[in-house]
Amino acid sequence: MNKTFLYTAISMAMLSATVSCDNSKSGKGPAAAYENNSAEKASHVIEYTNLLIDIANQQNDYITRVMENADKIEKGLKNPSDRFAFFGIFPATYFERSRGISKVKADEPVDELSSDDKKFFKEKVASSSKAFTKIQDYYKQLQDYLKAEDYKDDKSVKGLALVDSIRSSTQLLIAEKAVLIKKVNEIADASEAIVLKDSPLKDYIIAMKADLKSVREFVGLMENGGADYNSIKDKADAAYAALEKAYGEHSQLSLDNAKKEHKDSYYKLFYDRFHEILLETKKTMRDGAEKGKLTENQVENLSRNYDYLIERYNSFNN
Template structure:
């Protein structure tokens, strides 16, 4: 399954600033409700929206592997006598890191959100989480079914039904994610304008956000090649060159403000990871050009590198 489908709802991670606040934002609706917020209130709103994006990104690799495995398993169930029917099907795993007691939680929208938006996130996150859990449960059933080789008893009937259920639930999950991320981005953008206006870290944040988007666009471009890498090779090379140039420029920004805020180490770490991404991308581009396509492992490597950059970006802003 093309991972572009799974990236539809994933936006570049927003600014996360851990600043406490005691006031509520109750006036107005939509993004307008946050225009008069203080920096502290805007920061707390962004901390919450960033958390939702961070979780969605971390879940993405699991969902991708489930979708890819479902395709392989379906093919195997239709020809189970083939001794290679289920070769290469490895169970995906997902582990959510525990959060500190005083940190924001996805199922507890922060008080700085408007009443309407608190209600929205409370309901939509619960629904999205239920769909994600349902995918996990369905895939567990399918894995157990394969381990027990029950397809030998029912001519693969239950297995094929589970594959269909997984696809249906995944479609629902991604539709819910689109709705969630649209609201997240609207609110975070409105709040970010307030925070960046007075932030001594503004130049660094803008640089990192721009390069995160460039990395994401590059990954999506390469993955969109659909088995014909050379069809997008010129665009990939141009995107790579632009990212390489941006990395050189942004990694050399004046670090005085970053040092004052004790963020210079985090900033360097981010661009060290951009450098690692570029090295890995160059190898994959070379190999893909020779073979004519990018394989699943290479696509996953790029995806993991992107996730690593998001983590480094969030560390800078925490």
């Protein structure tokens, strides 16, 4: 299952290579309301936008598993007499991670947002949450349907209808998230420009964001071409070499300023994880070259690794 459907929107907000956008400087556009904020206010806005991105990523992981299972279940429902019809379908569960001492909540937009944006986030967070809950509900009904083996009574009619409902609800959530994250992008860029202007952490943040963008592009390459690995091998090799080079440079930045802000351990954790991902990815690429393709699990693991890096980035910025 290709995870790009939500990452396209998420990446726009999370991984802009620059630290600001032209609109925030010109006093025009949606970001204009934030260009005069203090660094403290801008940091609070970023904490809120990071939370929305983190939740979107967690939900994306859950939806990916649900959609993978829905595909398998649909196939089984069309041939339920096969004794392996529903073999290997593992339950998809969703647990929202604890965020420690942070008091920011997705459904309570921070006061530092403009009144219009507070209203926007209040409405969009509620509607996207409703769409996500609907997916969970339909999937729970489908699980109960399979456990009771009700497909033997109605010739799989209800089960196939539930699969269709899961897919249509997922498309609705995609639309909701695209609008939500577009706004996150605009506000986060404007606020980040303020925070980074005179920040001792500027170089670290720019380095991590650039590497996250490169990792996301690499994962996208593997997602889209992994089924015929030899067709993308040269591009994959070049992209991997660039990642190694960036790791070598960015992991060796002086941590003097990070230590003063008590952020050196978070920065090191980011690049420790980056290093482990590079080692694991090298094995995956070797396997792809030998077999001519990547497995669905290998591609999914690359996406999960990207998620872990985002978590490390958010920890640095919290």
